[in-house]
Amino acid sequence: MKKYILKRLLTAFFTLLAIILILFILMQLMPGSPFNDEKLKESQKAALYAKYGLDQPIVVQFFRYVLNIFQGDFGVSYKISKNTPISQLIQTRLPVSVMVGGVAVVIGAIVGMLLGLLAALKHDTIWDTLATIISVIGVSVPSYVFALALSYTLGFQLQWFPMLFSTKDMMGSTVLPSVSLSMFTMASIARFTRSEMLEVLGSDYMLLAESKGISGGSLIFRHALRNALIPIITVLAPLIVDLMTGSLVVEKIFSIPGVGSLLVNAIQSNDYNVVISLSFIYSAMYILIMLVVDILYGVIDPRIRLAKKGE
Amino acid sequence: MADYNEKILDIHDLDITFNTTAGPVHAIRGVDIDLMKGETVAIVGESGSGKSVTMKAAMGILASNAAVNKGTIEFTYHHADGTQETVDILEKDKKWIRRHINGKRIAMVFQDPMTSLDPTMTIGKQLIEGMVWHFKTPKKEAWEKAIQLLKEVGITDAEKRMKNYPHQLSGGMRQRVVIAIALACNPDLLICDEPTTALDVTIQAKIIELIKRVQKERGISVIYITHDLGVVAKVADYVNVMYAGKIVEKGKINEIFYDPRHPYTWGLLSAMPDLNTEDERLYTIPGSPPNLLREKTGDAFAPRNQFALEIDDKLEPPMFKITETHEAATWLLDPRAPKVEMPEELKARIERMKKEAEGYEES
Numbered sequence A: 001m002k003k004y005i006l007k008r009l010l011t012a013f014f015t016l017l018a019i020i021l022i023l024f025i026l027m028q029l030m031p032g033s034p035f036n037d038e039k040l041k042e043s044q045k046a047a048l049y050a051k052y053g054l055d056q057p058i059v060v061q062f063f064r065y066v067l068n069i070f071q072g073d074f075g076v077s078y079k080i081s082k083n084t085p086i087s088q089l090i091q092t093r094l095p096v097s098v099m100v101g102g103v104a105v106v107i108g109a110i111v112g113m114l115l116g117l118l119a120a121l122k123h124d125t126i127w128d129t130l131a132t133i134i135s136v137i138g139v140s141v142p143s144y145v146f147a148l149a150l151s152y153t154l155g156f157q158l159q160w161f162p163m164l165f166s167t168k169d170m171m172g173s174t175v176l177p178s179v180s181l182s183m184f185t186m187a188s189i190a191r192f193t194r195s196e197m198l199e200v201l202g203s204d205y206m207l208l209a210e211s212k213g214i215s216g217g218s219l220i221f222r223h224a225l226r227n228a229l230i231p232i233i234t235v236l237a238p239l240i241v242d243l244m245t246g247s248l249v250v251e252k253i254f255s256i257p258g259v260g261s262l263l264v265n266a267i268q269s270n271d272y273n274v275v276i277s278l279s280f281i282y283s284a285m286y287i288l289i290m291l292v293v294d295i296l297y298g299v300i301d302p303r304i305r306l307a308k309k310g311e
Numbered sequence B: 001m002a003d004y005n006e007k008i009l010d011i012h013d014l015d016i017t018f019n020t021t022a023g024p025v026h027a028i029r030g031v032d033i034d035l036m037k038g039e040t041v042a043i044v045g046e047s048g049s050g051k052s053v054t055m056k057a058a059m060g061i062l063a064s065n066a067a068v069n070k071g072t073i074e075f076t077y078h079h080a081d082g083t084q085e086t087v088d089i090l091e092k093d094k095k096w097i098r099r100h101i102n103g104k105r106i107a108m109v110f111q112d113p114m115t116s117l118d119p120t121m122t123i124g125k126q127l128i129e130g131m132v133w134h135f136k137t138p139k140k141e142a143w144e145k146a147i148q149l150l151k152e153v154g155i156t157d158a159e160k161r162m163k164n165y166p167h168q169l170s171g172g173m174r175q176r177v178v179i180a181i182a183l184a185c186n187p188d189l190l191i192c193d194e195p196t197t198a199l200d201v202t203i204q205a206k207i208i209e210l211i212k213r214v215q216k217e218r219g220i221s222v223i224y225i226t227h228d229l230g231v232v233a234k235v236a237d238y239v240n241v242m243y244a245g246k247i248v249e250k251g252k253i254n255e256i257f258y259d260p261r262h263p264y265t266w267g268l269l270s271a272m273p274d275l276n277t278e279d280e281r282l283y284t285i286p287g288s289p290p291n292l293l294r295e296k297t298g299d300a301f302a303p304r305n306q307f308a309l310e311i312d313d314k315l316e317p318p319m320f321k322i323t324e325t326h327e328a329a330t331w332l333l334d335p336r337a338p339k340v341e342m343p344e345e346l347k348a349r350i351e352r353m354k355k356e357a358e359g360y361e362e363s
Helices: A002-029 A042-052 A058-070 A086-121 A126-140 A143-157 A170-201 A204-211 A216-244 A248-253 A259-268 A272-300 A302-308 B051-059 B094-100 B123-135 B139-152 B158-162 B171-183 B201-218 B229-235 B253-258 B263-270 B344-362
Strands: B007-020 B023-036 B040-044 B066-078 B084-088 B106-109 B189-193 B221-226 B238-243 B246-252
Touching: A002 A058, A002 A272, A086 A126, A086 A170, A086 A216, A086 A259, A086 A272, A126 A170, A143 A170, A143 A248, A170 A216, A170 A248, A204 A216, A204 B106, A216 A272, A216 B123, A248 A259, A259 A272, A272 A302, B007 B051, B007 B221, B023 B040, B023 B051, B023 B066, B023 B221, B023 B246, B040 B051, B040 B229, B051 B066, B051 B106, B051 B189, B051 B221, B106 B171, B123 B139, B123 B158, B123 B171, B139 B158, B139 B171, B171 B201, B189 B201, B201 B221, B201 B229, B221 B229, B229 B253, B238 B253, B238 B263, B246 B253, B246 B263, B253 B344, B263 B344
Parallel strands: B040 B221, B040 B238, B106 B189, B189 B221
Antiparallel strands: B007 B023, B007 B066, B066 B084, B238 B246
16 A cells, blocks of 8 residues: 555656646747846846846756745746735635635535435435436536525525625635535536446345345445445546636635636736646646545555555 | 255245336246255246346345235244244345345355455455344454354465455355355355356356355255256256246256156256267257246247147146156146157257266266
C-alpha cells in the first residue's frame, strides 16, 4: 500500500510540473511584455528586465518560476488590482469557493447515494420512479434555476436564509448556494448509485451472501455498498473539482466573493498572471482529488491495492 | 453412516410463476422431490428447466418477481436439544428463513466460483461471517474453526489463505472455499448448483470427490443440480429428470441409467459423449426447450419427441409407476400405448455401461 501511494504521489508531482511547463510556454507565446509603455526608453526597459530577471535565459526563468510557485509566489496582478500579489487575491477568495463547493459536494454525495440506494432496494416500485424523476430534474435543470428559485422562496418569501452571501454569517449564507450547486451532483450520484447497486445486488456473490442467512443490513452495508462504491467514487471525483472551483453564475446570484468571478474578471481584463495562476490552482486541485481517489480505490478494492504491489 | 429412514426434505406439488415484463412465465409446474437423510439426489435437465428455481425456493432466495402458486416444501430438522421439527418453508417469512434455515441448516454451493465470492472481502471474513451471525461464535474461535474448514476442503497454507482475497486464488481453490463457506455452520443439507460446470475437467473430478468425501464424513444430504449426466453417475443415489418445470422421470441411479423409460431421458443419455459409439456425430435432442411464456396443452416434450403419440398433444401424461422407486411421465407406459423400444444405439450403449460397471465391481 505504501509503495502504491508513493507511486501515486510521484505521478501527481510530475503531472503538476508538466502543467506549469505548459502554462509557462503559453505565457511566453503571448505577444508583448509587461513593459509595453511607449514612453520607456530601451535602457529603462533593459533595467526593468534585469530587475525582474527577464534578461536571463528562458530555462533559468522557468526554474525560477517553478521555485516561486512552490513557495506560494504567483506574481502580481496587472489590472484587477494593480501590484497586489496574486496569492493575496486568491487567499481571500479560494476558501469561500471551497467551502460553498465542499458543502455542496457533501450534500450531493450523501443525498444522492441515499436516493440511489432507495431506488435500487425498492426497484420497480413507486420509490424507484420517484427517485428517477428527482434525478432527471436534477441533471437537466441548470444550477442557477435552482439558485433563483431557492433565493426567491426560502430567501425572499420565507426569509429563512440570507439571499446574499456575507462573511459574517458564513454558515447560514452557504446553505442556499450550496444546495443549488449540489443538485447536479446529487442527481448524477443517485442515478449512478442506483444502476451500480442493481448490478451488485444481482451478482452471484450477493446470492452466496444471502444463502448464508446473514441479515439484510449487513448484506447491503458489508457486501453490496462496498462493491458499488468503486465506480461511484470515479464519477464523484470530477464533480468535486467542478464544485470546489466555484460556479460563476451561482456566485453572481448570491454575490459570493469566490474564485469563479475572479477568473472571469481576469479573463475580461487580460490579467494574464491571474488567469494562469488560477489555471494552475484548478489543475493542482484536480490532481489532488485524483490522488485521493486513487488512494481510496486502493483502500476499497483489494484487487487494485494488491495488483500494484506486483503480486 | 446416516440414518436412511428419516425424510429431510419433501417438496410436494410445487408450482411457481415469474411475472416478467413479457408476461407470466410458468417455470415450475408441480414438482415433487423427496430426500432422505444422508442421501444424494440429482436433479437433471436442460437450462431453464427449473432446476435452480426449485432449490432457490427451498432456500427462500427466489427473485422478487416469483410467485408461489401452490405446493409445500417441508423441511425436517433437529433443535439443539434433539427435538425434531418439520416446517413448511413456503409459509415462513424471509427473516425466519434467514435466521433458521439459510447457511445454518441448508447451505448452497454455486455454479461459478469466479463470481460467487465477494471480491472486496478476505476469504477468512467470508468464512466466519455465517458462524458469527448464526451461533454468535466469538471471532477468534470462528477464525480457528475456519482454518480447520479450509484444511478439511483440502486447501494448503490455510492460515495464509484466510487473509487472501478471492482474486488471489485459482478457480478450483475458490470452489473449495465456497464449499468451506457452505459447511461453516454444519448444515444438514447441501445444495450444489452445478458445482463443477465452470471448472476445467481435471478440477471437476477433484471437487466431486471432495463433496462426496465431506458428505460421507458428515453424513449430510446433498442435492446436485446439474445437466451433466457424467457427474450424476458418479454421485447420486436418486435421479430426478426435469423438463419444462416438471419432473418427467425419477428413480434410483441404476434405474435411470440402465432402464430409462422417458423419451427425454433417452435423449439425454444418447447425448452423452462416448468414445465407443459407432456413430461419429454426437446425438442431440432436436429442437430447443419450450418457451414457458406460452403454455401448451398436453406433454411439453411432445414437439421434440420422435415417439410422441396423438394423446401427447391433448393430455398431459401422469406419472406411471414402473417399480416402487421408478416413475416416468410418458403415455408410452400406458397399457394401451403401442410398444416402443428405446433407440438401438442407446441400447447398445447401456449394455456397454453395464459391462463396464460389472468390470469395476470385479476388479
